[in-house]
Amino acid sequence: MLCQSSEELQALVEEAKKCTIYGKVADYIPALGKANRDDLSIAIHYPDGSCISAGNIEKKISLQSISKVISLALVLMDHGPDYVFERVGMEPTGDPFNSIAKLETMAVAKPLNPMINAGALVVTHMIKGDSIEERFGRLLTFVQQLTDDPDVSYCQEVASSELETADLNRALSFFIKQHGIINEDVEQLLDLYTKQCAIEMNCLDLARIGVVFAMDGKDPVTGKQLMPEEVARICKTFMVTCGMYNASGEFAIKIGIPAKSGVSGGIMGAVPERFGIGIFGPALDDKGNSIAGIKLLELLSKNYKLTLV
Numbered sequence: 001m002l003c004q005s006s007e008e009l010q011a012l013v014e015e016a017k018k019c020t021i022y023g024k025v026a027d028y029i030p031a032l033g034k035a036n037r038d039d040l041s042i043a044i045h046y047p048d049g050s051c052i053s054a055g056n057i058e059k060k061i062s063l064q065s066i067s068k069v070i071s072l073a074l075v076l077m078d079h080g081p082d083y084v085f086e087r088v089g090m091e092p093t094g095d096p097f098n099s100i101a102k103l104e105t106m107a108v109a110k111p112l113n114p115m116i117n118a119g120a121l122v123v124t125h126m127i128k129g130d131s132i133e134e135r136f137g138r139l140l141t142f143v144q145q146l147t148d149d150p151d152v153s154y155c156q157e158v159a160s161s162e163l164e165t166a167d168l169n170r171a172l173s174f175f176i177k178q179h180g181i182i183n184e185d186v187e188q189l190l191d192l193y194t195k196q197c198a199i200e201m202n203c204l205d206l207a208r209i210g211v212v213f214a215m216d217g218k219d220p221v222t223g224k225q226l227m228p229e230e231v232a233r234i235c236k237t238f239m240v241t242c243g244m245y246n247a248s249g250e251f252a253i254k255i256g257i258p259a260k261s262g263v264s265g266g267i268m269g270a271v272p273e274r275f276g277i278g279i280f281g282p283a284l285d286d287k288g289n290s291i292a293g294i295k296l297l298e299l300l301s302k303n304y305k306l307t308l309v
């Protein structure tokens, strides 16, 4: 077991919270700008179903880029790895998450990986279904299975707020459409993508998803295999190589676990065979990752030797 109790975890939260003053809440999606910079909460979910937590864990946050891991798992199940990786690559970029730079300089305009926005848009494009409603419904059902919570839904306000301001993602989508990587209506794709990013849940649900990935795609509580082991392995590998964007190398050295962040301040961690982690801390660093969330993971990793290598 990690911390012996939620009290022990609370002490680490208090320590990590000190650095929220150096962070900034994301406001390029206006609805996210309402978050409280000083919030920090964490839940850790163990395979035996027990959970420890600290902070205001009832607060719901939108998944934002954390959803990219889940949509990737779904399309890998929909199409298989060969089809998916013909359309999106496997390499880290070292660039910011919304950068267009590499698309222009690569011989083929295929996005380098599914965790940057360009790659995630290609992944969302691959979600099977005859309409946006059906495709989003399939994704949401999968999230509800992962959390074992049929009430998980999305925040309409956050989705609309992003849709209205997503011109950079529009530009990325038009670019990859022009190069034949996607072939659907860009506005429809953005509607689906912004709803995906606006799926919301609390830290407990996030930690529950983490433990499913940690246990190779099997929900250890219900015993259901929610995705093939190979799909969970691919997703965890992307979390290690690209999960924290252009901070993934430093994160791997300092913390060393598969994790995925989002601009709402969420981090989902999956410590293989051990537990899942859900964090919410909306103050972000200059790379778009939760500043106090990373500090908290650093403290946990140091204290409890979480690094994989």
Ligand code: DON
Residues within 6 Å of the ligand: 063, 064, 065, 066, 097, 098, 117, 162, 169, 197, 245, 261, 262, 263, 264, 287, 288, 289
């Ligand atoms: O596409 C966007 O800009 C957001 N919906 C998600 C970006 C994000 O979470 C990047 N994370 N650090």
